Amino acid sequence: MVMLMKQRRKLRRVDVERAPRLGVIRPTSLGFRITVRLHDGQTPEDYGRVLDKLSHAWKVHSVRLVSWKPGKVTLVATLTDPLESVTIPVLSDGLLRVRVGLLDTGDPFTVDFRTVPHWLNVGATQSGKSNLANDLVVGLAPQPVALVGFDLKGGVEFTPYEARMSALATERAECADLLADLVGIIKDRMALCRRHRVKNIWHPRLPEVERPTPIVVLVDEVAELFLMADKKKEQDEVSAVATRLLRVAQLGRAFGIYLVVCGQRVGSDLGPGVTALRAQLTGRICHMVNDEETAKMALGDMDPGALVAARKISPAMPGTAVVIGSEGRWHRMRSVHVTEEQAEAAAATHAHLTPAWADLTAGTTTTGDLDLGDLEEFTAPDLEDLPV
Numbered sequence: 001m002v003m004l005m006k007q008r009r010k011l012r013r014v015d016v017e018r019a020p021r022l023g024v025i026r027p028t029s030l031g032f033r034i035t036v037r038l039h040d041g042q043t044p045e046d047y048g049r050v051l052d053k054l055s056h057a058w059k060v061h062s063v064r065l066v067s068w069k070p071g072k073v074t075l076v077a078t079l080t081d082p083l084e085s086v087t088i089p090v091l092s093d094g095l096l097r098v099r100v101g102l103l104d105t106g107d108p109f110t111v112d113f114r115t116v117p118h119w120l121n122v123g124a125t126q127s128g129k130s131n132l133a134n135d136l137v138v139g140l141a142p143q144p145v146a147l148v149g150f151d152l153k154g155g156v157e158f159t160p161y162e163a164r165m166s167a168l169a170t171e172r173a174e175c176a177d178l179l180a181d182l183v184g185i186i187k188d189r190m191a192l193c194r195r196h197r198v199k200n201i202w203h204p205r206l207p208e209v210e211r212p213t214p215i216v217v218l219v220d221e222v223a224e225l226f227l228m229a230d231k232k233k234e235q236d237e238v239s240a241v242a243t244r245l246l247r248v249a250q251l252g253r254a255f256g257i258y259l260v261v262c263g264q265r266v267g268s269d270l271g272p273g274v275t276a277l278r279a280q281l282t283g284r285i286c287h288m289v290n291d292e293e294t295a296k297m298a299l300g301d302m303d304p305g306a307l308v309a310a311r312k313i314s315p316a317m318p319g320t321a322v323v324i325g326s327e328g329r330w331h332r333m334r335s336v337h338v339t340e341e342q343a344e345a346a347a348a349t350h351a352h353l354t355p356a357w358a359d360l361t362a363g364t365t366t367t368g369d370l371d372l373g374d375l376e377e378f379t380a381p382d383l384e385d386l387p388v
């Protein structure tokens with residue numbers, strides 16, 4: 001109690017233009033929460049702008065503005081960084097849900113493909129992108145899902161997990177073929193959904209025996225897919241890859257195909273295909289980056305605080321990222337550390353669950369092309385169609 005009163009006196013000394021009118025300090029597991037009554041003319045943004053100053057003045061790790069009501073804001077202070085050591089394990093948390101890390105609020109961070117189907121995972125070299133992919137391999141390996149790897153780093157990233165992968169492409173030409181297969185699978189699933197008059201494969205009206213296997217596609221070093229080539233043949237390859245990948249992103253959600261796209265750069269200098277793809281990848285994970293531009297590409301025009309937080313990630317804490325998930329708010333997150341050996345062991349243990357690519361593609365006509373009319377019918381599956 002005495003400590004809280006001392007803290008209260010200290011908080012009062014902070015100058016936010018005028019001395020803040022503080023409510024009761026309520027202790028939380030990681031620090032404290034306090035409501036502040038706004039002075040006439042003040043807005044929550046006035047507090048939003050000075051959170052960094054408040055954290056220094058109050059000598060705490062961070063202060064966040066968590067909510068506001070007319071005339072009041074609620075601030076949450078965290079005394080030390082909960083991300084310094086992340087000790088929770090990866091958790092396979094239901095179909096297509098994997099707990100991959102911890103948020104700086106102390107809450108778990110879960111990648112839930114059914115809520116946010118496609119993810120962009122960016123960061124400088126050694127920032128923790130592959131570690132996050134390892135988390136997903138460990139979490140998805142025991143689930144009834146197919147994993148597909150696009151490993152444009154010559155196969156060094158995903159080959160160790162090949163036992164649990166239904167398909168692995170290590171060169172751009174192979175990626176183009178695999179993407180044509182995926183578009184073929186989409187066409188097939190579209191026909192299935194049409195037959196049953198449903199908008200997506202999760203609809204309860206679709207008989208359980210006919211429900212297709214979900215497919216999670218992991219792409220490492222997306223820039224390699226788009227790098228423009230001089231030769232006509234290579235240019236055609238880039239354009240086929242770009243078109244098919246975009247189709248998969250646009251339609252994947254409805255037909256159980258999900259993307260995790262990792263890369264150091266996702267700038268528009270890689271071509272218009274990348275910009276269109278980025279717009280479809282609504283889940284964002286921005287690890288430490290070397291330039292503001294990449295952070296902007298990853299976090300879009302979020303609250304400028306998200307960009308500041310991304311620029312402040314220390315190389316001493318790999319695996320730390322700024323994330324944007326389903327509710328559109330940003331958080332600092334650190335992934336669970338999973339070594340390549342651990343992910344490889346998980347892939348080997350669950351190798352018997354790997355669906356054969358031939359079974360997934362059976363009956364499909366792999367033209368790699370779709371009519372635009374097909375697209376429109378299925379791009380916006382009703383959320384209420386998703387079983388709870």
Ligand SMILES: Nc1ncnc2c1ncn2[C@@H]1O[C@H](COP(=O)(O)OP(=O)(O)OP(=O)(O)O)[C@@H](O)[C@H]1O
Pocket residue numbers: 123124125126127128129130131132264318319320334335336337338
């Ligand atoms: N969450 C984490 N906790 C602790 N260490 C981590 C974490 N994430 C990554 N690391 C360590 O940081 C190093 C780099 O991680 P990682 O290989 O995932 O980076 P990357 O972004 O994929 O790099 P590159 O672009 O070179 O492939 C690894 O040695 C890994 O052990």
Ligand SMILES: [Mg+2]
Pocket residue numbers: 129130131157
């Ligand atoms: Mg990597």
